[in-house]
Amino acid sequence: MKILVVAILLLNLNLVNAQTDVEELVKKVKAKYEKVIDYEASGKMKTNVLFIKVPIANVKIYYKKPNKLKIKNENGVSFIPKGTINVNMNNVLSMKNYQVIEAGSEVIDGTPVTIVKILPEEDTEDVVLSKLYIDTKNLLVLKSITTTKENGTYEISMQYGEHSDYGLPKKVKFSFNAKGYKLPKGITFDYDNGAAKSDFDKAENKKGKVEITYSAYSINKGVKDEVFK
Amino acid sequence: MSDIIQVKNLSKSFKDVHAVQDLSFKVPTGSIYGFLGQNGAGKSTTIRMLMTLIKPTNGDITIFGQDLRKNPNDILRNIGAVIERPDLYKYLTAYENVALFAKLSRIKVERKSIMDLLDRVGLASWENSSMQIFSQGMRQRLGIATALVHNPELIILDEPVNGLDPQGIADIRNLILHLKNDMGKTLVVSSHLLSEMEMIATDLLIINKGKKVIEGSINTLLKPExxxxxxxxxxxxxxxxxxxxxxxxxxxxxxxxxxxxxxxxxxxxxxxxxxxxxxxxxxxxxxxxxxxxxxxxxxxxxxxxx
Amino acid sequence: MFFTLLKIELFKISKRPRTYIAFGALAVLIFLIQLALKANGDEFVGLLLSAQEDTFEIPRKEMLNGYFVCFFVLNMLLIHIPLLVALIAGDQISGEAGMGTLRFMIGKPISRTQIILAKYCASVIYIVLMLFWMAILGLFLSNILFGTSDLFIGRQFDVIVLEASDIMWRYLLAFLFATLGLSVIAALAIMFSVFSDNSIGPIVTATTVVIVCTIIQQLTVPLFENTITPWLFTTHMLGWKGFFYPETYQMVGENSGAVIKGSIENISAIYKSSAILFGYILLFLGIAIWQFRKKDILT
CATH class of the missing domain: 3.30.70 (Alpha-Beta Plaits)
Known part of the structure; x- marks a missing residue:
């Protein structure tokens, strides 16, 4: 019995210790991300959604504390998934009250990561649950899976480069649930060129993917509020 | 060659209607060949066959010694015709109409020649007027001008005085006589206005119900004594x-x-x-x-x- | 002689008031489309992508540019323009028959085959000028009024975005293809024109044929879809759009799913459509020449 009590105590202690560790970890990561007051970056955006055929676009990315983010294609037409804005890292980490739960560990591309779950304590947040895969050594989030109330689940994976000190990635991949698209034939009056039709309703893979490769970061040099309008 | 046109056993049927039946005649060179018949007698059908507008059911047409079926373009190059009403391009001016038909006749005509021609038919001062405002007589004269623009040997005029006032009729009559007497042209003129024909024709063909009634020189036919x-x-x-x-x-x-x-x-x-x-x-x-x-x-x- | 004849036909077309009806009508229609899109274009664009508004930011302002307006104009008008082509081509022989000028033409040393071919070529040149006019108003004027950006195209099952620098050559080919498509209508109208002695008949008949074909094409029932529709000229007249359907990189791989600049998804389909349209032109002109050569001119 004593042994059992001790065992439970030890386990509890372990859990408490582990809990304290991940809270610390998230705090450290948060502190790192908070070094960024604003940034402006250029990027190449690649869209991979069954029913969207777009070229690789040149985009501008603007960020300003606490959670303003804007992706713009200033010279062309790009469809930016709303989730990329709503569910970016800063958005998750800038939540006021949340609970952190340790959820194991994994190895991503050779890097060991600690998995933590973040649960907002307030109902007002759009985020229901966010799972972060944190490179504990470099204090960088390599992957996140976020479930939202409005827009389903988004998976974001990040690769870092020269701006890893600020927690700013060189490449971000968003994966999200796409909704069906179909227009009446009488409106579109398409030409049948014999190519296979990508009917979304009949497609197996209904995930959409967007990938942004960042370049030319300009960090903490001020970003005007107008760009977020 | 004494006959400019030779027609042998010409027939044309439209389904059950025999418009022209076994018609033969010869048009002497240098004549004014009167082609007489009542309305519906087959005059226009015959003239249309001479102009390749209608294909004969049977028979042969030789013009300038050539078979019309084999050499239509060589023959038509030397014919000027106004068939029935002088329906030219109403949205073009007198000058433009004549110039257009000169080109269709495959010849290059100087502006001066066209103006001379318009002068000859009394329309020189109307060169830039749209045909829409022309009287029937003016249209007929303009039609004749388009028929003459390429200086053809043979001129075919189908009912040229139809619908004209007495002055208009006299003008056309004088023009026809001028073409024969002064310019040495051969003319085939169809009409049902017989008194007019009597004044100008040197030769005559009368047809009735698509068949020849009689043919010959006007002197022989009319026995003047x-x-x-x-x-x-x-x-x-x-x-x-x-x-x-x-x-x-x-x-x-x-x-x-x-x-x-x-x-x-x-x-x-x-x-x-x-x-x-x-x-x-x-x-x-x-x-x-x-x-x-x-x-x-x-x-x-x-x-x-x- | 053919070129003289062609020049004469063009001269006649240029002198007729009805020639300019088409140009005026096009100007009015394009202006109305531009006005409508200027006023409510945002809503219209949004309507096409209303189901996606939750998932994506829809860049309505950028989407509504000159290239989009021109595509919209072509999409709307190339279906209706056959009427304007028939108005000129359907009148070519029958109009002259009705006016009585045909008997004057035939009495000239020109072959009837040449007359048909000259009239057809003149109609095609008219089509080229009409499309050039459309390009000036629909493309260049729209570009001035709406600015330029990437071109957005909404298809039944997908949307396409073409980079601004990847569009002009597609429009050039599209206009050339539209010339071919409308040339079929000209041949059709001239064919009917030979059989008639008044101009209304062939114009109405040619337009009716186009409308019937378009309706059959829109009735997406297997009875027609698998039998008649693939052979209708109206089906292949849409081939101009094929130039705006680009190839994309395979869905897996480095650039997966992205549009390949300067590419056409299936050029062989466009070749096939062109061949079928050419076939129709030869058929219609062949019938027209055959009938005209044996026709008795009674008007």
Missing amino acids: MAQIELIVDHADEALAKISTTAWQQSFKKRIGNTLIFEMNKNQISDFNVMLVHHNIHVLSLRPKHSLEDYFLEQTTETVSQ
């Missing part, structure tokens, strides 16, 4: 009975009601008159007639004869 006498009496039966007792019976041709037609030499007319007085025949009118119209009517209408 002969005259037809139209006698109108109050009692035709009585008059005819009295005449039958005389040698004049042989001159009697036909009776239409109280009108009696006789044919005799012109110098017998006074003797005929003496005979009427002598036999106490009451004459209401005695009129010598000598016109193509009578001839034409004689050949093409069914009459009541005794």
Whole structure:
């Protein structure tokens, strides 16, 4: 019995210790991300959604504390998934009250990561649950899976480069649930060129993917509020 | 070559309608060839076949010594025609219409030549006017100008005086005579206005119901020394009975009601008159007639004869 | 002689008031479309992508540019323009027959085959000028009024975005293809024109044929879809759009799913459509020449 009590105590202690560790970890990561007051970056955006055929676009990315983010294609037409804005890292980490739960560990591309779950304590947040895969050594989030109330689940994976000190990635991949698209034939009056039709309703893979490769970061040099309008 | 056109056994049928039947004729070079017939007699169909508008069901057409079927373009190059109404391009001016038909005739014409031509048909001052405002006579003259622009040897005019006022008719008549006499052209002129034809034609073809009635030079056909006498009496039966007792019976041709037609030499007319007085025949009118119209009517209408 | 004849036909077309009806009508229609899109274009664009508004930011302002307006104009008008082509081509022989000028033409040393071909070529040149006019108003004027950006095209099952620098050559080819497509209508109208002695008949008949074909094409029932529709000229007249359907990189791989600049998804389909349209032109002109050569001119 004593042994059992001790065992439970030890386990509890372990859990408490582990809990304290991940809270610390998230705090450290948060502190790192908070070094960024604003940034402006250029990027190449690649869209991979069954029913969207777009070229690789040149985009501008603007960020300003606490959670303003804007992706713009200033010279062309790009469809930016709303989730990329709503569910970016800063958005998750800038939540006021949340609970952190340790959820194991994994190895991503050779890097060991600690998995933590973040649960907002307030109902007002759009985020229901966010799972972060944190490179504990470099204090960088390599992957996140976020479930939202409005827009389903988004998976974001990040690769870092020269701006890893600020927690700013060189490449971000968003994966999200796409909704069906179909227009009446009488409106579109398409030409049948014999190519296979990508009917979304009949497609197996209904995930959409967007990938942004960042370049030319300009960090903490001020970003005007107008760009977020 | 004495005949500019030779037509042999020409026929045209539209389903069950025989518009032209076994028609043969020759148009002498340098003539004004009158083509006579009532409306629907087959004149226009024949002219359209000469102009390649209609394909004959049977028969041969030779123009300028060439087979029309084999060399239509060589032949048409030398023909100018106004077929039925002078329907030219209403939205073009007089000058533009003539210039356009010059090009269609595959010739290059200087502006001056076109202006001379318009002058000849009396339209020089209308060169820039749209055809829409032209009177029927002006249109006919412009039509003739388009037919003449490439200086053809043969000119075919289908009902050229149709719908014209007396002055217009006289203008066209003079133009036709000018073309033959001064320019040495051969003309085929169709008409149902026979008095006009009589004034200009040198040769004549009369057709009725698609068939040839008679063909020949106007002098041969009309026998100028002969005259037809139209006698109108109050009692035709009585008059005819009295005449039958005389040698004049042989001159009697036909009776239409109280009108009696006789044919005799012109110098017998006074003797005929003496005979009427002598036999106490009451004459209401005695009129010598000598016109193509009578001839034409004689050949093409069914009459009541005794 | 053919070129003289062609020049004469063009001269006649240029002198007729009805020639300019088409240009005027096009100007009015394009202006109305531009006005409508200027006023409510945002809503219209949004309507096409209304189902996606939750998932994506829809860049309505950028989407509504000159290239989009021109595509919209072509999409709307190339279906209706056959009427304007028939108005000129359907009148070519029958109009002259009705006016009586045909008997003057035939009496000239020109072959009837040449007359048909000259009239057809003149109609095609008219089409080229009409499309050039459309390009000036629909493309260049729209570009001035709406600015330029990437071209957005909404298809039944997908949307396409073409980079601004990847569009002009597609429009050039599209206009050339539209010329071919409308040339079929010209051949059709001239064919009917030979059989008639008044201009209304062939114009109405040609337009009716186009409308019937379009309706059959829109009736997406297997009875037609698998039998008649693939052979209708109206089906292949849409081939101009094929130039705006680009190839994309395979869905897996480095650039997966992205549009390949300067590419056409299936050029062989466009070749096939062109061949079928050419076939129709030859058929219609062949019938027209055959009938015209044996026709008795009675007007």
